[in-house]
Amino acid sequence: MYDSPPLAPSPTTAPGVAIEGARLVYGGVPLFDGLDLHLPAGRITALLGPSGVGKSSLLRLIAGLEHGAAGQVHDGAGAPLAGRVAYMAQQDLLMPWLDLVGNVAIGARLRRARPESARAARLLGELGLGDRLSARPAALSGGMRQRVALARTLFEDRPVVLMDEPFSALDAITRHELQALAAEKLAGRTVLLVTHDPLEALRLGHAVQVMAGRPARLEPALVPPGAPPRDPGDPELLRRQAELLARLARARAA
DSSP states (O other), rough: OOOOOOOOOOOOOOOOEEEEEEEETTTTTEEEEEEEEETTTOOOOEEEOOOTTSHHHHHHHTOOOOTTEEEEEEEESOOOTTEEEEEEEESOOOTTOOOHHHHHHHHHHTTTTOOOOHHHHHHHHHHHHHHTTTTGGGOOOHHHHHHHHHHHHHHHHEEEEEEETTTTOOOOHHHHHHHHHHHHHHHTTTTEEEOHHHHHHHHOOOOEEEETTTEEEEEEBBSSOOSOOOOOOOOHEEEHHHHHHHHHHHHHHO
């Protein structure tokens, strides 16, 4: 039994993210060289491109996990992002021996901080898992597991969130539901979402960028109309999807 929890705190004012002159080399071949990218504060930027172009590596660079990289990553005012970034991977990476509350609060446990089980339970409830708090991951569907992973990301309460294809392994209906949940719960944070799904990018992104070439470059951003999460059946969104698919086809040939 968990105590009745308070509302999860809203994120602090989200900073923008600036990547300047980024360079990363693997096996003597530069993935990108002199790459610049600006993520507007409090907005979702979706990033697409061919497999192997360096999208996940760019996420790792922003997170401070690519120690062989060159260039600068800061909040737009020159301050580092350390301590202000949360990361949501494609795999849920849940601990099988922990219940859902324990999995959501795992970061606090690893930092030897107060686990805030009540806040973790509240987040799970907001994501539709309030009746499964004591369950183990093995008892959950794939969609439920990703809801737990999203709750864990939100629990960290960081203003910058990096997402690496977090919904790609889900069926279409579950993906649609989680996209809407993510747009609601991540509102006001600065988000970089890597995806291979053009419609997902257009549905969730305030701006959509395509990464292509070797070394990789970024094409001018495509800005969908309206606010996320957008209606995937909107004719204008479908027109933009056709435009984005054409960009991706050119990127693959680059």
